[in-house]
Amino acid sequence: MSTTDIGPKGSATKAGGAVVGHVDHRTGATTGIGWFLKRNIPGETSWFQTLGFAAMAVFGLQAVTGIVLAMYYKPDPTTAYGSIRHITNDVTWGWLVRGMHKWGASAMIIVVFLHMARVFIFGSYKYPRELTWVTGALLLIMVMFMGLTGYLLVWDQKAYWATVVAMNITASAPIIGPYIADILRGGTTFNSDTLSRFYAIHMLVIPGGIATFIGLHLFLVSKLGISEPPWSKRSTRARRAEEAAARAAARQRGPRGRHEVTVDPEPQTLTAEAGQ
Amino acid sequence: MNRADQEAYRRDYAQAKKEGKPFYPYAIYKDHVVAVLVFAGIIGMAIWQRVGVGPPVYSATSTFEPRPEWYFYFLFQLLKIFKNQTALVPVIMATFVIPNVLMVLLLATPFIDRRAERRISKRPFALSVAILAFMGMAWLTYQGETGATPTVGATTIPFTGITPGSAAAAGETVYLTEGCSSCHMVKGVGGQVGPNLTTIGTAGKSATYSGKLPVPVPGATGPTYSGANWFVLHTECPTCAKPGSSMPAFASLSATDLQNLATFLNGLGTTYK
Numbered sequence: 001m002s003t004t005d006i007g008p009k010g011s012a013t014k015a016g017g018a019v020v021g022h023v024d025h026r027t028g029a030t031t032g033i034g035w036f037l038k039r040n041i042p043g044e045t046s047w048f049q050t051l052g053f054a055a056m057a058v059f060g061l062q063a064v065t066g067i068v069l070a071m072y073y074k075p076d077p078t079t080a081y082g083s084i085r086h087i088t089n090d091v092t093w094g095w096l097v098r099g100m101h102k103w104g105a106s107a108m109i110i111v112v113f114l115h116m117a118r119v120f121i122f123g124s125y126k127y128p129r130e131l132t133w134v135t136g137a138l139l140l141i142m143v144m145f146m147g148l149t150g151y152l153l154v155w156d157q158k159a160y161w162a163t164v165v166a167m168n169i170t171a172s173a174p175i176i177g178p179y180i181a182d183i184l185r186g187g188t189t190f191n192s193d194t195l196s197r198f199y200a201i202h203m204l205v206i207p208g209g210i211a212t213f214i215g216l217h218l219f220l221v222s223k224l225g226i227s228e229p230p231w232s233k234r235s236t237r238a239r240r241a242e243e244a245a246a247r248a249a250a251r252q253r254g255p256r257g258r259h260e261v262t263v264d265p266e267p268q269t270l271t272a273e274a275g276q
Numbered sequence: 277m278n279r280a281d282q283e284a285y286r287r288d289y290a291q292a293k294k295e296g297k298p299f300y301p302y303a304i305y306k307d308h309v310v311a312v313l314v315f316a317g318i319i320g321m322a323i324w325q326r327v328g329v330g331p332p333v334y335s336a337t338s339t340f341e342p343r344p345e346w347y348f349y350f351l352f353q354l355l356k357i358f359k360n361q362t363a364l365v366p367v368i369m370a371t372f373v374i375p376n377v378l379m380v381l382l383l384a385t386p387f388i389d390r391r392a393e394r395r396i397s398k399r400p401f402a403l404s405v406a407i408l409a410f411m412g413m414a415w416l417t418y419q420g421e422t423g424a425t426p427t428v429g430a431t432t433i434p435f436t437g438i439t440p441g442s443a444a445a446a447g448e449t450v451y452l453t454e455g456c457s458s459c460h461m462v463k464g465v466g467g468q469v470g471p472n473l474t475t476i477g478t479a480g481k482s483a484t485y486s487g488k489l490p491v492p493v494p495g496a497t498g499p500t501y502s503g504a505n506w507f508v509l510h511t512e513c514p515t516c517a518k519p520g521s522s523m524p525a526f527a528s529l530s531a532t533d534l535q536n537l538a539t540f541l542n543g544l545g546t547t548y549k
Contacts (some may be wrong), residue, residue: 050303053310099326117406123393138383144347154330156331157333165469189525
């Protein structure tokens with residue numbers, strides 16, 4: 001405790017402060033969190049730029065509802081179907097948690113696709129955010145695999161046969177197809193270990209991958225900054241000023257130089273295409 | 277993007293940040309508004325559209341359809357376009373080539389489009405790609421949703437030419453009770469996941485397979501399987517009879533059932549119409 005502290009303090013407050021101070025001194029947490037929260041972002045951001053956070057929030061919801069479902073689900077071919085019935089019909093609010101997990105999966109796909117569309121339309125994947133896009137695309141692929149592996153766990157006719165067909169399609173791919181299918185099924189055919197294998201992939205392998213890549217994605221987003229909408233008032237103003245300066249320079253240079261210098265603010269082909 | 281463009285972008289973005297607002301509370305507040313709306317949507321759907329439980333695996337029903345989740349319909353529909361495989365449109369296009377090419381293109385997007393321009397109005401090619409990709413996926417998803425509505429749960433198929441008590445009649449029973457009609461259509465009855473079998477007997481199927489059949493069927497001995505024997509081979513081991521087939525193997529049927537089923541299938545379109 002420093003000597004500039006004024007007034008009496010309870011021992012609990014002192015102890016709490018000491019713990020926080022200790023952790024902060026070793027980790028720099030206050031500085032880090034302060035930087036993260038107080039760092040500037042461009043003044044004009046679009047509502048469409050909230051979809052990435054929404055996707056992360058849905059991942060959190062899927063994790064929580066998934067954990068609750070895992071408390072009642074039995075990944076065994078003989079009991080899986082019964083445990084799903086039990087969750088749906090008997091467990092208090094089980095139907096709601098299962099419903100939220102199922103609809104959350106659909107919401108995840110929609111939100112992630114809209115997020116990707118936003119990044120594409122805004123051109124946000126361009127320099128310097130190329131790797132942010134790559135990590136995001138890998139997240140999309142992992143999310144699709146979550147859908148594939150989670151679908152089987154219900155263990156009803158539709159889920160079972162749809163997954164059998166999906167695995168046969170995987171196995172039909174050249175060279176590595178059969179190996180991937182064997183790894184996913186835990187054998188050359190669909191067998192009694194396939195369900196628990198899908199459960200482990202759905203519960204442990206892919207969520208670990210998604211969490212890791214969300215971390216990388218967020219690191220890049222905060223390091224490189226939130227992109228500014230390309231049609232923001234500020235950038236339009238800046239572009240106009242630059243163009244005006246270029247024109248003025250060209251006017252000045254023109255008569256004195258050996259040949260007339262024309263500075264075109266836009267490459268010619270682009271202006272022509274945009275006019276169509 | 278050349279070095280000058282990159283530098284210009286960095287300078288411009290630094291200026292945007294300088295004139296900007298702090299992340300907290302401006303971005304965080306917007307993020308949470310949207311996240312709460314999304315959560316409300318999920319909870320609303322969970323209450324409004326209750327998630328049910330279908331029939332258990334291996335129950336003798338055909339009132340189901342082996343369809344994936346709606347977000348895989350575009351791949352599922354792609355498979356249907358290529359399912360009647362020929363040398364020109366091999367099924368591998370739908371199962372492997374197209375999905376993987378799209379995946380690589382998706383991952384490589386920032387390295388393919390390296391131009392500095394970010395305004396979509398000045399990126400007509402990128403805009404066309406986005407619209408085409410969206411419309412293509414939306415169309416395939418819609419087709420997968422509406423096209424695959426089968427007349428499931430049928431107990432009979434309106435046939436002429438099947439004598440009650442014959443091998444073909446027994447084969448028809450196997451066909452209907454083992455769930456074949458969940459994926460296959462015969463005379464308007466059944467699903468559309470697999471090929472339509474109404475005239476499959478006229479296709480002149482034949483294959484060479486030198487391995488052993490999982491369930492030995494009298495008369496069906498290799499290495500050449502044609503006519504009814506081809507159907508025995510295909511039912512027990514689809515990929516042995518037709519490489520690249522994604523049909524599940526039905527090697528759990530008895531030899532008699534297999535024989536009857538093969539008789540029935542081999543006569544479809546010729547004897548049984």
